Every structure is written in C-alpha cells, then in structure tokens.
Amino acid sequence: MMLKIGDGVNPRPKKINWNLFFFLFPAIALIIVFFFIPVFLTFLMSFTNMSTSTGLTGFKVIGFKNYLQILKSQWTLKILKNTLLYVFTTLSLFNVGTALFLAIFSTHISENAGKFVRTLWLLPRITPSVVYATLWTWFTAEAPYGVLTQFLSPFGVTSKNLLYTYPWIFIILINGFVGASFGMLIFTSAIKNIPPDYIMAAQVDGASTLQIIRKVILPMIRWPILFVTTYQTLSLLTSFEYILLTTDGGPGFYTTEVWALYAYHNALSNYYGNTLFGFGAALSVFLVILGIIFSIIYLKVFNFKALISEPKIEV
Amino acid sequence: MRILLENLSKHFGKVKAVDSLNLEIKEGEFLVLLGPSGCGKTTTLLLIAGLYKPTFGNIYFGDKIVDHLSPKDRGIGMVFQSYALYPHMNVFDNIAFPLTLMKKPRNEIEKAVREIAKFVQLDEELLERRPGQLSGGQQQRVALARALVKGPSILLLDEPLSNLDAKLRLIMRAEIKHLQKQLGITTILVTHDQVEAMTMGDRIALMHNGKIQQLGTPDELYNQPINLFTAGFIGSPPMNIFNSKIGRDEEGYYILIEESFKVRFPEELFQKLKEENLFLGIRPEHVTISLQASNNLIPGRVYITEPLGRETLLNIQVGNILLKSIVPQTLKVSSGDKIWINFDVNYCHFFDKNGERIKI
16 A cells, blocks of 8 residues: 555644744745735736836826836847746757757766866856957957957958847857856756666666766756756746847847847936836736746656655655 | 676775676576675676776676776666666556657557566556555565566666565565566676675675675575675674684694683594694574583573564573574573583684685
8 A cells, every 4th residue: 555655644733843944944035025015016017007207106007007018018029038038049059059068978988087077168157258248259359359259350250249240149158158157066966976786777778878868867967957946937938137248138139139138228228318117017917927927838848747746755 | 697707896986896807697597796895796787787887807798898888788677776776757658658759659668668567566546646645565576676667677676675564675685586587688696785685696605895705605605605795794693703723632623712721623624634723614593502511511691582483593602602503492491591502523614714604
C-alpha cells in the first residue's frame, strides 16, 4: 500500500510556533516594505494622472484612462514586438542556450579548463554596468576608436558605428554575454550533481556522449532549465539598463525601445520634462501581468506538477 | 566468455587502487570480488567494464585484448549499486534503452523487453511505471533486465544487494544465483559482504590494498586461509587470532597464547613449526567447551553470552584475554560461570610472523 507523507500517519497537535514568527519577521518585514507596499502603490498610482506637473498632491483619479491610452497608442505594438524580440532572442540564444552549452562543455573538459571557461564568462557580470556598456560602445564605434571595425576591415567591412547600424544584434550580444553566466552556473552545478552511476550506466547501455547529453543529462536537469527560463524571462522583461546605457531606445524613434525602458522614459526621464508617474505605473502593471502570463505558460509546458511529484513511501 | 586480467593496474595519482592484478575468470563462472571498502574491487570492475582505462596491464575477453574498446562494444551488462534507473523514463523505456540506442525495430524491442521482464519476474503492469514508484526489489529486477536485455556475454554486478533490506537481500541473493546458472553467463559480482560472497560465488577473489589476497572457492577461503588478512576477514564472528610463542617445559612442547596461557599439542606438530613466534587462529565453532575440569583443558570464565537463536556466542575470558566460541543454544551458561576450553589441533591455523599460512 502506498501512503503519502502527511496522510494522517503520526498526527501531531497543531501548536503555533512563535519561534517561527520571530525568525521570519525580519525577512517578512523587508518583503512587505520593499516589495508589497511599492507594488500596491504602483498599482494605485496607475489609476491616477500623477505627474511632475500635478505633483504628489494635485493629481486626480482617472480610472482606466492610462490603460486605454496604452491600448490606443501607436507605439504600443512596436514596443511590445521589440520587447518580445529582445526577451526571447536573448533568452534562447544566451541566457538558456549559451548557458546550457557552456555548462555542458565546461563539465566535459578537464576540471581546470572548465573552471577557466566559467570564470571567463563571469567577467561581464562582475564588471560594473556603466563600464561594461562603455566598453561595448567603444568596441563597436567607427575607426579610429572602434576595435571591431578595424578587425573587420580586411574582410571588406567599411568603418561605421556598428552599434547604430545593427542595434539589435549588439543589444542582444551585450545582454547575452552578461545573462549567460547565471544559467551557466545553475546548470553546471545541476550537471555535477547527477550521480556518475547514471552516466556510466548510459555508457554501458551504448550511448555516445551526445546521446548521454540528450537522453540522460538534459532530462535530468529539466527543473533547473525551467527555473532559469522562467527567472531569466522575468528579469529580461524588466531589464533595460544596458539598452539605456548604449542606444537608449534608439537609434531613431523607438528602434530598440523595450517595455521596461518605455516605462522608465515615461515615468522618470521624459524628454519634455513632465514625467508621467501614473502612466508609467500603468505600463509597469502591464509588464507584471505579462510576466505572470509567461510564468503560467512555462509551468504548463514543463509540466511543473510532474517535476515536484510527491515522494512515495512504501509501507 | 573467459576473462583474463594481466598485470592490471589503475593508479589515481599516487594511490595504487588496483596493483598488478592477475586473474582468470572462466567461461560461465560466477566470480565474486570481495574486500573492505577502498580495496580496489569496484575499480577492478569498472576497468573490466571499460569505464576506466587501465594505467598498466591488459584485459582479455576470450583471446582478444579489449583495452581499447569502449564499454558499449564490450558485450557487457552491468547493474549498479544505486541501480541507476533513469528517473525520467518509465520501466519499459529503461529496459529498452540499450536496444533503442541500437536502433532496433519497435516490435523487436517490444518483444525483447517483455521477454526479459518475464525472465526476471517483473510484473507486466509495472512496465508503465516510473522507477521512483517501484520498491527496491522491483528496481533491482528492472536493473537486471536492462543489463540482460541485449544478451551480453558478461554480467557485472556492483554491490547489487546492498540497497535492499535484509529479507529481500536473501531472496534476491538466491534469485541472482539462479538466473546466472540458468543463463550460464560469466558473472563478476563486487561486494564487501562476505556472506554474499560465500553464498553466491563459484570462486572468490579477496582483495586488499589493490591486490588479490586469496583466490579460491568459498570452502578454500574459509578452511584454508592463506594469510592473516583472509583468516580475519572471512567468517562471522571472525576467527580468534592470537599472538603466540612456542615453548618447552618438563611436560613437553606448548604454545603460549598472548603471554597468558599455555596450550599443549601433539609433539609431531612442533616438528613442522619452525619459528618460535607465530600467530594461532581458531574459529569460534572449533573452540570446544566443557563444564568440568580435566587434564589439558584450559580454565576460563564466561565473560558475556550473546544468544544468536540457533546457537550462542560465548565471550570467554582466559587469563587476561577474551576469545569467542560458538556453542549450541542448549548449553546453558551465564556470565561469570567457570568453564574449560579446548583447541582442536585439526582446526588450528598457524601463520608466521609475516602473516603467511604455515602448512601443517
């Protein structure tokens, strides 16, 4: 007979554990003050016309007008497309794709070489954002500053500002080089945690290295892959600092403007000087909803329930 | 398939995990690699499987050197201590995995899997389950089925029983032995459990420090241990082993045990024992007990009794040493009782000061 844990075997009287509250209090307080209250305030703000001109006192509650404006704006679709392009290209090529490749590659070469490769890929992440972005703008600039055009000139590439000529390629590279290291670390530790018996069993069963990766390693790290995919989708959705620091949404009108940057521009850095807090808040709420939708889709696609199936205890 | 290991060595840095091993395993034989943890037995198995590459030496399957062959080309099946069943595949796919990799047609795979499942007595209905939903014994059968499904000519078993509970271990012990005899497949089993080794193996290779200490039938290892290590390792409870010295007084020769008490043996024995210092070993079942004093019997006292059910293990204090004796449970003695013991010369083992057996 199979019994699940907690099926009434060995029942214990329910008692409030005050220690639990004591130790959880600091964390709960931080989360409430710095997460729940801001989220709640943002949500409330999104129903107002609060801006620099209204100040913090002269604003009016305007209901869903901000949301209607988002839906009506001619730029909404463009920015949404930009956002999806940015998020899913960076995610699949780098934050999950390159991360998986690096994790598998660096665990299949010698221990020290593997460590070296992983350390190399961590450098962009530990470089301050502004320094890193500046390096890229120089790297991609036209001659005589740009290193890249000089390397490419023997191949017939004329000197030009590459960042502005191919903005998306470089936005994705710039973010991807930073983003890959997170997944790389998670996947590496997951792969190293696979008991060697599985790999040896697969070798005896006749699997080649590629088959072992495909049929044993990848299925066994499905949970970390789901985690990294979900987590990185959300963090890419809300990230904009490297775009801000390089193209700032340009060149031209909203060429590389993503949703989070759009919200930032509206709420905090408006060209006309009148920053629209209320409208920016509505944009943020929209982003949160988008994030929730993606998370739910991932949980369905990866069959989350099966991943956390309860252990069976045999009696 | 006959297996021959020739000067086989595996070094990890400075550690000689396997040290110039020479061993021949006959066609159809069930050989057990036995030894304490760290003795090199699992390394030896992984070398035979091709999962490790030898530092020196050669491995022959039949007459062919297989050193350069990868595991999949060696025609082996292997069961791991953890079973290593792929948790994301159901039982059917686990067993079918080796055949799937060989790209066999679906109906052929289906037939082979069901046949082998039946052979290892795995219920048809379990084939759809995930390994995590099976009991230890069932997982073991799946692991066996996966190892056997492609018809290997050599079966390698790495501590296959150590994750099972005591009762199930007894059942699977007999069952694996039965399967092996039925198939007649050359089999190597690695274990640290001497009972497993004694009960299952045609022959046992007892290993220590990367070397084979003794190779022989269970009977040989038990009754004629060639050195102190074998004598102390095989047998439960272990053999009584004493630091001893040969002496002579007005009554004749004697052996002084642990500077504590004298045991007298027939004169002719002493003509064969050349050295003065030696080790005397005697198994607990050969230390005989008497409740009455008599000539040549050694007086002692019951230190503690350990009833084992069918028999009783006595810890006996003689002088200032303790020794063990197994007596029928009908002999009722208790702590503190005075008793007399005797060593049967026919069952005494003698080892020189290097620990090598002295032939009598």
